[in-house]
Amino acid sequence: MASSSPSTPGIDTSTVHIDLGDRSYDILIGEGLLGQAATYQGLPKSSTALIVTNTTVGPLYTATLRAALQGQHKQVLDVELPDGEQYKDWPALNTVFTTLLEKAADRKTVLYALGGGVIGDMTGFAAACYMRGVPFVQVPTTLLAQVDSSVGGKTAINHPAGKNMIGAFYQPQRVVCDLASLDTLPQRELLAGLAEVIKYGPIADAEFLAWLEANMPRLLARDKAALKHAIQRSCEIKAWVVGQDEKEAGLRAILNYGHTFGHAIEAGLGYGEWLHGEAVGCGMVMASDLSQRLGLISADTAARITALIERTGLPIKGPQLGADRYIELMQVDKKAEAGEIRFVVIDELGKASMRPAPDAIVRDVIAANT
The missing domain is CATH 1.20.1090.10 (Dehydroquinate synthase-like - alpha domain)
Structure with a gap:
């Protein structure tokens, strides 16, 4: 179910495979993965990629991820959404669609979800909907997202009457769990992930x-x-x-x-x-x-x-x-x-x-x- 290969000294990189036929993909777990170009080899290449992140995570990791993706895409754009569960809604989702449309993104455009569960869910839902489906990759930066929400293809936004009631099942191409990203995670968020x-x-x-x-x-x-x-x-x-x-x-x-x-x-x-x-x-x-x-x-x-x-x-x-x-x-x-x-x-x-x-x-x- 899992295999290992050397990465950062002291921590091997493990791979957990999700077996879903033609929708199968790997979860990579290791330290320092986010900024390594090799992490993204084998993923779909395209002229354009869009990193979807938030105002907290973006300043920490967007530049590192963009540099690692240069070999995969001719241009790597990014959009920062407000940070918080209360922004897992239509206006934030439309910000992603607006960015894609304004940049004339085509159906080969790859979306990268850089953040916690809210960003992962919204990016996946945007990918499921834009031009009826474009590829996306999960790059979860919280413990909760790494162990749960980034895995399995559940994507959604909230409605005032119910959580995650508007969404789709849509599988990512890969999940990249970088232990180093947990270094910047507030303690309250770490505890929430442990649940x-x-x-x-x-x-x-x-x-x-x-x-x-x-x-x-x-x-x-x-x-x-x-x-x-x-x-x-x-x-x-x-x-x-x-x-x-x-x-x-x-x-x-x-x-x-x-x-x-x-x-x-x-x-x-x-x-x-x-x-x-x-x-x-x-x-x-x-x-x-x-x-x-x-x-x-x-x-x-x-x-x-x-x-x-x-x-x-x-x-x-x-x-x-x-x-x-x-x-x-x-x-x-x-x-x-x-x-x-x-x-x-x-x-x-x-x-x-x-x-x-x-x-x-x-x-x-x-x-x-x-």
Whole structure:
């Protein structure tokens, strides 16, 4: 599933393959990859490329990426969007389209998503829509994007009534996870990314959960070897899931563990008030409590998951929006069917499923965790 080759001294570059037939691609994980021309060899060449980034990441990395892409494209343009979940919307998306149209970009133009999950989702959606589809490459610069949102081809923007409700499944040509980009990541963003790392343990790999418990101090200290292992294992699990269920017809929904409650928190507070990973961390506490109340896992198991999230420094109590508001928001979640909310629950450590839950129990979970 993964292979290694030498890169920066001390850290090998690993490759995780996403097997989707003619839409297959590789995830590269290493240090110093973003600025190496070799990283982008084998990708589509074109006269024009557009780097889509934001006002925070752009000044740090756009020039480095542009220099690395000179051999692939005759001209490399860039557009900087505002930074924040609240800008994952139509106006920001239209800024990308306007840039492409003003520069007369053709259908061979390659888009490069340079930033976190918001930039990755919007760039992918822009690539899916522009001239009905142009190639794009993910260059995620946050931990959350490297372990989750850049992998698997989910692209979207938000709507005031629901998160990620307008989008498309559209796979990138490659994902480039450069550990060096995490050096400039604010600590709050690092913790938010760790929420998406933690989720893979309860849903798919109990041994990985134990590894996270033992190595959380190293991850919080940004130990590169520990981060690389966490990113690689997360990508391997997601690659396995996406390879079986690209468009979330069944199995892939388990990757949304904690997200039903988490998306309600984000929408209820207003996008950007809590980071996505913070809301997901709290959502996993709620989902674990729900799993326990449904008789699927023990109180000790639920407490173990909650303790790891709390040790990470993530919130474990949600905002007091009221049960009615939580339920109203969760009813427009993408996993809901005919208004019935369906939750990702833990059946046992390393195994998850999706099912509805009685309204009274859901209300008890909300009351106990807000």
